[in-house]
Amino acid sequence: MKRRDFIALIGGATAFVPLAARAQQSDRMRRIGWLDLVPESDPGAQARVTIVQQGLAKLGWTVGRNLAIDYRWGASDVERGRRAAAELIALVPDMILCGGSPAVQALQQSSSTVPVVFVLVAEPVAQGFVQSLARPGGHITGFSYLEPTVGAKWLELLKQIAPRIRRVAYVFSPTASPYAPLFYKSIEGAAATLGVETITAPARELADMEPILAGLEPDGGVIFNADAFILTNRKLAIDLAARHRLPAI
Numbered sequence: 001m002k003r004r005d006f007i008a009l010i011g012g013a014t015a016f017v018p019l020a021a022r023a024q025q026s027d028r029m030r031r032i033g034w035l036d037l038v039p040e041s042d043p044g045a046q047a048r049v050t051i052v053q054q055g056l057a058k059l060g061w062t063v064g065r066n067l068a069i070d071y072r073w074g075a076s077d078v079e080r081g082r083r084a085a086a087e088l089i090a091l092v093p094d095m096i097l098c099g100g101s102p103a104v105q106a107l108q109q110s111s112s113t114v115p116v117v118f119v120l121v122a123e124p125v126a127q128g129f130v131q132s133l134a135r136p137g138g139h140i141t142g143f144s145y146l147e148p149t150v151g152a153k154w155l156e157l158l159k160q161i162a163p164r165i166r167r168v169a170y171v172f173s174p175t176a177s178p179y180a181p182l183f184y185k186s187i188e189g190a191a192a193t194l195g196v197e198t199i200t201a202p203a204r205e206l207a208d209m210e211p212i213l214a215g216l217e218p219d220g221g222v223i224f225n226a227d228a229f230i231l232t233n234r235k236l237a238i239d240l241a242a243r244h245r246l247p248a249i
Contacts, residue, residue: 030061032069033088035081035107037100037120037228040073052097076228077175081106089114100228102176104129108140118142122226123179146226148179151186154223154249159194162247165221169201169212171237173229180225187223196221206233213244222248 038045049071053063061067070091072084075098085106088096095115098104104118108129116139121129124144130136133144151170159165170187172180184200191198201212213222224230224237241248 028066030067031091031093032067033091033093033096033098033114034069034071035075035084035088035096035098035103036071036073037076037103038073038232040071045073048099074232075100075103075106076232077173078102078105078109082110085110100176100231101127101129101179102228104140104142111139113139116140116142120145122146122177123148123182126182127179146183148182148186151183151223152190155187155190155194155196155198158221158223158247158249159196161249162221164219165196165247166219167197167199167216168221168223169199169216170223170225171201171203171209171212171230172225173227174202174204176229177225177227180227183225203229206236209233209237209240213240213246216246217244220246222246224248 034049036045036048040046053069056062056067063069070088070093072088075081075084081102085096085103089111093114095117096107097117097119098107099118099120101121104116104121104124105127107114107116118124118129118140119142121127121142121144123146124130124136124142125132129140129142131138136142155168158168168187168191170180170184172183174180180200184198188198203209203212213220216222222241224234230237238248
């Protein structure tokens with residue numbers, strides 16, 4: 001099982017553990033909203049759907065019998081997420097499961113009462129989604145999967161696979177990852193030890209990525225941030241790195 005699929009399963013199942021005892025006693029249809037950062041056609045998204053539904057079925061919640069799930073896809077930025085969040089909230093769900101910072105931010109702005117469980121979010125405290133990791137507070141909780149010091153490890157790994165690199169661009173979306181400066185600070189801190197120059201390279205749209213990568217040849221490398229924009233457009237990112245013969249992580 002892929003790690004993110006497992007996290008998604010736990011996220012969905014955890015939210016329903018308090019209801020599991022009632023699943024066999026009540027015929028009332030429960031409703032989940034699902035707000036995802038990638039398109040519906042994404043293979044990973046479909047894997048998550050399957051695994052979450054299987055996990056919930058083991059707890060007594062079966063789609064079509066006592067459970068309905070309403071999906072909204074492609075919430076890779078806050079504006080799209082806000083529109084999708086409004087649609088889901090209008091359906092009066094018992095809770096909403098979401099992935100990625102833009103989706104959480106949109107839901108936080110759209111409702112202060114609907115329970116939200118998130119996955120695939122970095123630094124939820126710094127982004128203001130929860131009060132603390134130990135005590136989230138409010139109506140939002142979930143799973144954090146990255147913390148800033150991993151930025152140094154990204155650079156170390158990149159240097160190991162491509163010792164010749166001298167310049168490394170940290171490519172990220174400013175709208176999808178407002179937390180990116182925290183990760184870059186870690187990258188920058190490791191750069192001097194590794195003999196590498198680093199630069200931040202914000203990509204606000206797809207057209208921004210080509211000139212960023214083209215400017216790194218011949219001794220450059222790329223760190224693609226793990227944000228919604230990069231994830232959604234990962235095929236293009238990988239293809240561009242290959243075209244310009246740049247080692248990337």
